[in-house]
Amino acid sequence: MDQGPGQGQGQGIRIEGLWKRYGEGDAAVDALKGVDMTVAPGEVVGLIGPSGSGKTTLLKCLGAVIEPTRGRMILGGEVIYDAGWKIKDLRTLRRDRIGFVFQAPYLIPFLDVTDNVALLPMLAGHPNDQARERARELLQAMDVSHRAQAEPSTLSGGEQQRVAIARALANRPPVILADEPTAPLDSERALTVMRILHDMAHQYQTAIIVVTHDEKIIPTFKRIYRIRDGQTFEEAGEGREIA
Amino acid sequence: MISLAGRDILHSWSKFVLTGLGLGLLIGATLTMAGVYRGMVDDAEVLLQNSGADLWVVQKDTLGPYAEPSSLPDDLYRGILALPGVAQAANVTYLTMQVRKGDTDVRAMVVGFKPGQPGAPGFLTSGRQITRSHYEAVADQMTRFKVGDRIRIRRQDYTVVGITRRMVSSGGDPMVFIPLKDAQEAQFLKDNDAIVAGRARNAANPALNRPGVPGLLDAINASQTSNHSVNAVLVKVAEGQDPTTVAQTIRRWKHLQAYDRKEMEDILIAKLIATAAKQIGMFLAILAIVSAAIVAFIIYTLTLGKIREIAVLKLIGTQNRTIASMILQQALGLGVIGFLVGKVAATLWAPAFPKYVLLLPGDAVWGFIIMMAVCALASTVAIRAALNVDPATAIGG
Numbered sequence: 001m002d003q004g005p006g007q008g009q010g011q012g013i014r015i016e017g018l019w020k021r022y023g024e025g026d027a028a029v030d031a032l033k034g035v036d037m038t039v040a041p042g043e044v045v046g047l048i049g050p051s052g053s054g055k056t057t058l059l060k061c062l063g064a065v066i067e068p069t070r071g072r073m074i075l076g077g078e079v080i081y082d083a084g085w086k087i088k089d090l091r092t093l094r095r096d097r098i099g100f101v102f103q104a105p106y107l108i109p110f111l112d113v114t115d116n117v118a119l120l121p122m123l124a125g126h127p128n129d130q131a132r133e134r135a136r137e138l139l140q141a142m143d144v145s146h147r148a149q150a151e152p153s154t155l156s157g158g159e160q161q162r163v164a165i166a167r168a169l170a171n172r173p174p175v176i177l178a179d180e181p182t183a184p185l186d187s188e189r190a191l192t193v194m195r196i197l198h199d200m201a202h203q204y205q206t207a208i209i210v211v212t213h214d215e216k217i218i219p220t221f222k223r224i225y226r227i228r229d230g231q232t233f234e235e236a237g238e239g240r241e242i243a
Numbered sequence: 244m245i246s247l248a249g250r251d252i253l254h255s256w257s258k259f260v261l262t263g264l265g266l267g268l269l270i271g272a273t274l275t276m277a278g279v280y281r282g283m284v285d286d287a288e289v290l291l292q293n294s295g296a297d298l299w300v301v302q303k304d305t306l307g308p309y310a311e312p313s314s315l316p317d318d319l320y321r322g323i324l325a326l327p328g329v330a331q332a333a334n335v336t337y338l339t340m341q342v343r344k345g346d347t348d349v350r351a352m353v354v355g356f357k358p359g360q361p362g363a364p365g366f367l368t369s370g371r372q373i374t375r376s377h378y379e380a381v382a383d384q385m386t387r388f389k390v391g392d393r394i395r396i397r398r399q400d401y402t403v404v405g406i407t408r409r410m411v412s413s414g415g416d417p418m419v420f421i422p423l424k425d426a427q428e429a430q431f432l433k434d435n436d437a438i439v440a441g442r443a444r445n446a447a448n449p450a451l452n453r454p455g456v457p458g459l460l461d462a463i464n465a466s467q468t469s470n471h472s473v474n475a476v477l478v479k480v481a482e483g484q485d486p487t488t489v490a491q492t493i494r495r496w497k498h499l500q501a502y503d504r505k506e507m508e509d510i511l512i513a514k515l516i517a518t519a520a521k522q523i524g525m526f527l528a529i530l531a532i533v534s535a536a537i538v539a540f541i542i543y544t545l546t547l548g549k550i551r552e553i554a555v556l557k558l559i560g561t562q563n564r565t566i567a568s569m570i571l572q573q574a575l576g577l578g579v580i581g582f583l584v585g586k587v588a589a590t591l592w593a594p595a596f597p598k599y600v601l602l603l604p605g606d607a608v609w610g611f612i613i614m615m616a617v618c619a620l621a622s623t624v625a626i627r628a629a630l631n632v633d634p635a636t637a638i639g640g
Contacts, residue, residue, distance in 0.1 A: 056638060065558065065635045095560020102637060106555045108247075110254035115245060122244050123561055151254075167559075179638055 011077035012040045012207035013175045018071030020057050031057040033230035039207035044198050047211045049227035055211050063177050064090045076174035099168030099176035103183045105160035107152035113163050114148045120170040138166035158189035178210040187216050194220045195242040248572030262541050267584020273530040274589040277606045280523045282599035287511035289409045293365035296477035297486040299502045308337050308475035309413050310515050320476045326492055328484035333360030334473035336426040342419055343395040349386050351419045352412040355426020361477035364420050370405030377425055381405040383417035397429045413515045415598040431470035539621035542574045546625035557634035567626045574622035578614045
């Protein structure tokens with residue numbers, strides 16, 4: 001199968017001086033104040049910060065869901081924002097070049113596991129059989145291929161999250177944004193999900209940003225961005241190996 | 244690309260089928276209402292067809308005999324028979340009344356006719372035509388009478404000798420055919436007490452009971468207990484004659500009203516059924532609005548139940564047209580299920596209706612098209628709600 005729209009754009013993501021202001025005048029609030037961040041292909045970084053620090057705003061800007069106020073974003077080597085969107089069709093951008101993993105898996109309940117993963121390639125115009133073949137490969141890699149025909153509601157929380165990761169990887173995006181992906185999982189499953197994310201980042205040369213509060217997974221990051229009052233501070237992580 | 248709507252319907256099939264059943268019963272009621280109207284029109288046409296007449300001659304300035312009362316002397320038909328172009332002319336009477344059978348009674352239109360003449364029941368499903376001059380009857384099958392049944396019309400008992408079908412009045416009452424003389428008697432004959440009271444009243448009237456004119460009172464009493472009126476004269480024109488021309492001749496020379504079949508159809512359908520048609524039209528409009536409201540509500544509710552999934556779909560790059568198409572297809576799917584259920588329901592329950600219900604394929608096709616349009620229109624509310632979903636809600640925060 002075609003390697004997908006995101007393949008070959010393995011230059012990760014870089015943001016420079018990103019600002020986001022909500023409201024105007026006296027009511028204006030700067031949620032992001034010149035955030036800088038770089039995530040290389042194959043790297044998994046943690047984004048950590050207290051509530052209201054700007055994590056979600058940053059994730060939404062990175063996900064092309066809301067428009068920053070100023071700054072620059074480069075995705076897979078291409079400038080996608082520079083004081084304005086440089087790409088017209090943001091949905092296509094999200095579909096082909098950004099993968100999302102949410103706190104809850106949010107799988108489509110009326111599609112089986114394979115079609116949940118195959119949906120993105122199908123939306124991108126790939127033939128159904130090729131999209132399903134791609135989905136089966138990813139499910140195999142996630143070790144959930146035995147549930148390929150199951151309905152999402154019959155899967156355990158860990159299995160659902162692995163399917164959600166497979167979905168995020170389906171179009172081979174250069175970047176995956178994971179919003180608290182281990183929050184609903186116990187320690188063992190949380191670490192399994194993190195191991196998969198690290199493996200996938202390495203295997204597919206995808207840059208992965210994981211927003212988390214989860215203390216048990218923080219030691220797995222080699223690099224962490226702490227966000228406080230709309231500003232990021234880079235620090236080294238433990239980079240602990242996951243068994 | 245897979246059909247998201249189809250998958251959702253398969254996944255929640257019980258919800259769709261149950262909703263479709265409810266909607267289907269409503270559509271069934273709508274199709275039946277249309278069938279009731281079609282049945283009324285068809286009844287009117289069959290009534291005229293089966294009467295075997297080309298012209299209906301009635302009292303001047305009336306729309307009789309079905310739409311208005313009409314009274315004519317029963318010897319008038321002889322004069323009409325003598326007019327050029329007239330092949331047959333026969334008296335008929337029509338009277339809607341209760342016909343008793345044992346302890347029960349049936350509302351029916353009693354028709355008085357002369358056997359073998361226009362106005363006779365066209366065909367029989369069982370039994371035979373009336374052959375005796377008195378006290379035999381042919382009944383429409385909707386009366387539920389059977390050959391050999393004894394029925395009572397006013398003061399006389401009749402034997403049902405034949406059963407016919409599709410012979411109903413414009414009001415939907417089944418017809419009971421009896422000999423003309425019996426029908427005249429049934430229509431105008433008073434009961435014994437009323438006759439005695441009438442004779443006493445005449446005897447007390449000095450103008451009618453003159454001492455110097457013996458026999459006057461008896462003559463007056465005799466005239467009041469017999470009847471020589473009919474409601475209409477049915478005319479069959481001779482081969483090759485134009486009914487309209489014959490009708491003009493009757494109107495000109497006999498000073499009567501004569502209607503040809505087209506005019507009688509107009510009276511029955513445009514005048515007699517017009518109010519009922521408007522009534523049914525109102526019902527159809529209301530049922531269409533209720534169906535639209537139900538589909539809109541159901542699809543809107545189903546869509547609201549999928550808001551999170553729709554947000555995720557939008558976030559991961561699904562185009563608006565794909566989401567709108569999914570909701571539209573679901574609404575149309577619901578309409579298809581509802582229509583199929585409605586069509587089957589209407590077909591099953593139509594024969595149980597007391598009045599004839601005619602379900603035309605053309606009406607079903609139009610009903611289907613209108614239902615699809617209603618569903619498409621109803622889905623716009625849900626589509627708007629879905630398109631307004633902010634994909635950012637999938638991320639939370």
